[in-house]
Amino acid sequence: MSFEALGLHPSILKALTDAGYTKPTPVQEQAVPAAIQGKDLLVSSQTGSGKTAAFMLPSLHRLADQEPSGGRTPNQERQAAQARGERPRFRPAQPKMLVLTPTRELALQVTTNTDKYAVNLRRMKAVSILGGMPYPKQMQLLSRNPEILVATPGRLIDHMESGKIDFSQLQILVLDEADRMLDMGFIDDIEKIVAATPESRQTMLFSATLDGVVGNMARRITKDPLTIQIASTTAKHENIQQRVHFVDDLSHKNRLLDHLLRDETLDQAVVFTATKRDADTIADRLNIAGFSAAALHGDMHQGARNRTLDGLRRGNVKVLVATDVAARGIDVPNITHVFNYDLPKFPEDYVHRIGRTGRAGRNGLAISLVNHSEGMHVRRIERFTKQTIPVNVVEGFEPKRSAPPRSAARPGWKPGDGRKPGQRSFGKPGAPREGGAHYRSEGAPFRTEGQREGGYRSEGGFRSEGGFRKEGGYRSEGGFRREGGGYKGSAPRTGDAPRRPWGDR
Missing domain, CATH: 3.40.50.300 (P-loop containing nucleotide triphosphate hydrolases)
Known part of the structure; x- marks a missing residue:
């Protein structure tokens, strides 16, 4: 027609x-x-x-x-x-x-x-x-x-x-x-x-x-x-190649992002972050590294936002570092790459993000930099889009841990199944450990390497009202469930009952 x-x-x-x-x-x-x-x-x-x-x-x-x-x-x-x-x-x-x-x-x-x-x-x-x-x-x-x-x-x-x-x-x-x-x-x-x-x-x-x-x-x-x-949000982006790269920590993620941004096929790129502060920080770091980068988020004055978008359309800005809301409505045909520095909060936002590339029938590349603890989050996106996102490894930037098996996506899989024996399933939700990656959404607590590797966070923050699920059961209001039954606060044990790996509290 x-x-x-x-x-x-x-x-x-x-x-x-x-x-x-x-x-x-x-x-x-x-x-x-x-x-x-x-x-x-x-x-x-x-x-x-x-x-x-x-x-x-x-x-x-x-x-x-x-x-x-x-x-x-x-x-x-x-x-x-x-x-x-x-x-x-x-x-x-x-x-x-x-x-x-x-x-x-x-x-x-x-x-x-x-x-x-x-x-x-x-x-x-x-x-x-x-x-x-x-x-x-x-x-x-x-x-x-x-x-x-x-x-x-x-x-x-x-x-x-x-x-x-x-x-x-x-x-x-x-x-x-x-x-x-x-x-x-x-x-x-x-x-x-x-x-x-x-x-x-x-x-x-x-x-x-x-x-x-x-x-x-x-x-x-x-x-x-x-x-x-016309098409639901779960429609496949046939002209957009999608990849997942697993990273060990924040330093590994930053080095890999710098390497991928130097791809000769890259014309312009959008890097998505979870917070406005990260958008500013990453844009500054990329400029120091020699990239023409600019941040875009809701705290910027309209004049600064207009100048940034105008620079993107003119080609003066090669890398735009943005939050989800700020990037809505951006239609620049020369955007060839989209990077999920932080995974989005909702799978629907993943679809909107990668749609910034591959505009008007062109080909595009969408790359997600994912910590090992976010494997379940990737599965949620795959279930929503009804397609598997292949895992890639760049020579010289291999993660220390191998990618989780694809069988982890089966319906009965539990987020904590991959936890190391005896590892504590709770941690202090503060600043990340030195060299550790942090993942958070705006308004949500930090996600640190000190918290369990197999877990995930819910929309409002960390999982479960009372605590995290453990191998032996669920946390009760009074404490953690013991492997042998009973809860903290019950009658003291006698005899030579084995102590818990982390010691009695």
């Missing part, structure tokens, strides 16, 4: 041709004709599937066929007020289309693509309203009364409450990456924004999944929607 067959406005078709677009993606083939007809849409598609064009092209088509808004423009009103010797009265912006996104980067990406598609529609203006952008600049953008508003929920609420935005003329509402917005705690903001829009609006919701909370919200805010499911 061609874009002409979708029935798009001639000015939009010319912009697509000039931008090098040849044919629509599967999600565009299904979503564009239905959206042109004004139907509400619920769309589940994987990252990099072309979903921005899937909702923006039909929206531009509908708005392009409408007459310009009546009345004076804001500039004309200001000039008339000045001619009368009066102070110009502020008029709230009345957009016709609103796109909500979870992150600033994704909002800017949507705005950039919109400008590309609407380059021949002179009257069509799209602006971004984001946290981190100075208020005077945002007031200047809103004073233009743009047709299209792309915003993050928090900052949009601020302008709504101060009377700077009026949604009475809104015709189209789009929720992009709705699942991510809910994960980030924006559900109350979204409900408030939706309530401020006309019920006659067209609503399009795009999400990696349409289950659970996302599905419940989608049904509340749409009317007789058409559901389009």
Whole structure:
């Protein structure tokens, strides 16, 4: 199918041709004709599937066929007020289309693509309203009364409450990456924004999944929607080669990363970390090592984030070190490699991460640097993606321990089965030992080499409310279970009963 067959406005078709677009993606083939007809849409598609064009092209088509808004423009009103010797009265912006996104980067990406598609529609203006952008600049953008508003929920609420935005003329509402917005705690903001829009609006919701909370919200805010499911998040990235490299400790991981970043086939790379602090630290270390690296995370000011992304797109930044949220929406075709310096918290995020490479059908390489204690985490990712990730070893950077056997993925396998006899299954959750690797998610305790090798951490921190599972049983509230039965705090043993390997407490 061609874009002409979708029935798009001639000015939009010319912009697509000039931008090098040849044919629509599967999600565009299904979503564009239905959206042109004004139907509400619920769309589940994987990252990099072309979903921005899937909702923006039909929206531009509908708005392009409408007459310009009546009345004076804001500039004309200001000039008339000045001619009368009066102070110009502020008029709230009345957009016709609103796109909500979870992150600033994704909002800017949507705005950039919109400008590309609407380059021949002179009257069509799209602006971004984001946290981190100075208020005077945002007031200047809103004073233009743009047709299209792309915003993050928090900052949009601020302008709504101060009377700077009026949604009475809104015709189209789009929720992009709705699942991510809910994960980030924006559900109350979204409900408030939706309530401020006309019920006659067209609503399009795009999400990696349409289950659970996302599905419940989608049904509340749409009317007789058409559901389009192109591919689930578990779809295989056929054009992305995936590898796992096991590492012994932090020093081993850093040396291996430096080596892999010198691959001659590498054009640009994204290195994912679990925390903002690690992103800064690793970027600084890579710059000292001679790489052109930059960090990207949520604590950076918008100006610094924009400069970093602009440097990445221009090719001035070769290695971007980023956290999950900050990297959402990045679409740079020259990214050939993705490195998981820290494994993601959820398997779904692994799919989103590796999707930063292999864009538009190109080939890519995704490499995960994994400590031996994270074997179970790798199995979870493999079960989610329904594919096995091969383990690779680089000559000269071999780990001291061999990779765990693949049979460890069988359903009955326990995370602690590989623990050395007598090894303690608890440790102090503080800074890692000297030379030891640490693995943590934002807001979660440290994972250190001093804790058991076969264990894993749960979403909220370390496993089990009362402690870790031991060979002989589970920890009780009063202490640890003994191999021979009984718990700490029970009647003392008599005779020559064997002592526990770590001694009686």
